[in-house]
Amino acid sequence: MVNSDSPIKDPWQILEESIIYYYDRPLGTVAACDPNTAPLNYDQCFIRDFVPAALVFLIKGKTDIVRYFLVHTLKLQIKERQLDFLEPGRGLMPASFKVIHEEREQYLKADFGDHAIGRVTPVDSCLWWMFLLRAYVKATEEYSLAHTPEMQKGIRLIMELCLSARFDMYPTLLVPDGACMIDRRMGINGHPLEIQALFYNALRCAQELLLDNPENEKINQALNNRLTPLGVHLRHHYWLDLERLNIIYRYKGEEYGENVLNQFNIYSDSIPYADLSEWLPANGGYLVGNLGPSQLDCRFFSLGNLVAILSALVTQKQAEAILNTIEKKWNDLIGFMPMKICFPALKDRDWQLLTGCDPKNRPWSYHNGGNWPVLLWLLVAASLKHNRPEIAEKAIEIAAQRLPQDEWTEYYDGKNGRLVGKEARKYQTWTIAGFLLARELMDNSQCLSWISHN
């Protein structure tokens, strides 16, 4: 499958071969084309996985595949209000889909997680779809696509799904475990950062794309009302640096009333403050992984922090502190492959309790502290946005040394990412696309504006 005498051409070739067609037109990419393992659901097109490939196609002027993808995935969105739970909620988009051939007909079969292991809900799909729609119209200037009644309705439904109040008292979004890239149980239920950052980003995209007309009036108002408190909440309550750590360390528990300092009743004994006070760089900081009553999950999750930088959810100063943390904790967060999905890994009883003894998520493997090359493009984009090309260059260089020879593996294991992932597939499309995209962003920094906000 790989043409080994041309290391430059290979990844493009593989990306080309991953494209799937619907009535002879390119529509998306399969998750992986590893000839040595059973496809399971890796022969499907995942909305989340297609994003870096789509951005590469946009940069290369192959905008049709992205347009076709956006139009057809929109048709898979749940459109009817559900009162009997037999389908997921209105506005939701599938995790993945497959082109089914039936005699002369073809159709798309959506998977909302009902085929996935453990049956988790793909909450992030609709948020990534918003991300991509906005990138498409910025790249092509075809605003008219986003302004069609169908697209406007699709955006409205996503916004309604996310903005409706139900059981929550915060501006953040309550989700079940495994609702995003980490799609297995990993203690990221409740209000995980990744979902909140993607949600904030989706609100900003919707703000740009929704027309100012009577039909959108309520939803425009609702999203404007939400955006500021959501940003304030995340920038304040999720932020951790030495100063915040000092405050949390001295929190009093059991405060009662509306104007308490320790609003979430965090007991400082539950914070790994001894480790953190050593680990946190003086000029560093980051958004923590999760927050709830008596819960502050201090793990560093890369995707959420990087999307927070791109969407300008964090301030300029906070963005710089996050990049400082990555730079100063290079061995922990980058190591031999950019970059760690989360740090540190859950170990011992924590692993047993929070993953349910999941053998795939053993400490420093897969989602539990593995290194994921797909995160490279987000790291590069965030670094370029804040004028830190040296981080981007160094990360790309590390990835370039290993990815082709390791045949574009899905993930790496080990504390420093030195092992090819125990169950990793090779020729993983988003590994290839993420790498190509990272390099393209270095050469085409004007494209940054498609995927970032000021």
Added chain:
Amino acid sequence: MVNSDSPIKDPWQILEESIIYYYDRPLGTVAACDPNTAPLNYDQCFIRDFVPAALVFLIKGKTDIVRYFLVHTLKLQIKERQLDFLEPGRGLMPASFKVIHEEREQYLKADFGDHAIGRVTPVDSCLWWMFLLRAYVKATEEYSLAHTPEMQKGIRLIMELCLSARFDMYPTLLVPDGACMIDRRMGINGHPLEIQALFYNALRCAQELLLDNPENEKINQALNNRLTPLGVHLRHHYWLDLERLNIIYRYKGEEYGENVLNQFNIYSDSIPYADLSEWLPANGGYLVGNLGPSQLDCRFFSLGNLVAILSALVTQKQAEAILNTIEKKWNDLIGFMPMKICFPALKDRDWQLLTGCDPKNRPWSYHNGGNWPVLLWLLVAASLKHNRPEIAEKAIEIAAQRLPQDEWTEYYDGKNGRLVGKEARKYQTWTIAGFLLARELMDNSQCLSWISHN
């Protein structure tokens, strides 16, 4: 405050003194009247706490206070659809309320959890309200109250809140941590049994109370569609006995596809099977505490199991198995005070991780394995329903020996419930009301039909 020369009269007197008034009419009861501690929010009327007192009043023919409570709490329900999260979702009812006097005016101030420690959402309030409304109309035969347009709308809003699909793939209800009687972090986020049992019960109440008219058509259909799959799901996936334990013990992980046996991808290493295989009585069984992807929380939660018996969520055979478990594991589940809120307690790292080092919820204290006398009435009702008066009698006898002398304390600590709760209030209204109700149910078994379903 207690008239100590009349042990029979005392509790009635205290109950009487706990009543709060709104424009001179009795409206509810305060949570506790302990003269020795600061009231904090114990001077409020909690919807959840008022239920046993209300049932006592109904049995005693003091139906006005219950009627007035139902009418006025309905007015506190969130009625407007919220898109900006600034208030909780439409249909939700407050945790508690207080009568505020302002010169000549009075008004009710609702608390949706924004004053509570840790700011948890009181999801169970609207479900208990449904429970009480149905008990009221069964007791008084005043069906016309439930049939007023306001009440019908209130029921519809509760049903819409609970039945709308959002991020979930199951018939159960996704809630944040601390959304019920256990209102602090205790690893009961996601799909805890207590909420699911109350939800099932509320659906059955709504089925009886909602009129068959065009306005209710959609919601009637939705609730009928939901009830059966919810029951099947809970009776099957939440049920644990020796036979099920054997099946789960031999589960294969990582099964992929729609028709897998291990649908939730539970790894049997995560189940405390060594303890359970000793502990489970041969003719016993119970509904487990929680279920999610790679998660089966095998703790025994009393309230959920007892409500499951009353609402006929479980089969006759399962109900008997639950009562067998209580009888055979008397020391663990009843001990010196009926009854344990959950068993066993979270200890060591489990306590640290799942409660966030909550000192109030130390092992065998408060929510974490404390004994709560308020559960007595539910135990008595469930036992009488399945013709096991000996369980009821024995439990009441134990409670009667200690409650008056311990001044109607809120909860007990210790593995067998021998210690008065470390931070327990005395003269806790629902302790008194629960005890009186348990005794009244023994003498008035016809009242069981108000609170149970066949």
